[in-house]
Amino acid sequence: MTRISFHNLNIDQVSNSSGIYSGTNVQSRFSAYHQKNEGSGMIIGNKNVLQQNRHLIIxxxxxxGE
Structure with a gap:
């Protein structure tokens, strides 16, 4: 078995698909899925105001075939 040893470990950010494991453990079938859809696109011109917007993502x- 491989042994990895760190003298110091600093964690700046943990996101949705991250994992921090300590001690004796086994990770199996670890997976993550993330989807982020956003709207608005490009808005050009002067003094534009957006209010009560609705977005449709197709x-x-x-x-x-998934």
Whole structure:
């Protein structure tokens, strides 16, 4: 078995797909999925105001059929 030892470990950020494990443990089938859809696009011009907006995101078909 491989043994990894750190003298010092600093963690600046933990995100949704991160994991911190200490001690004797085994990670198996660890996976993460994240999807973020946003709207608004590009707004050009002077003195533009956006109020009570609605956005429609249309997912493009996946060529693998997923």
């Amino acid at each position: 997912k493009k078909p996946n060529p693998q």
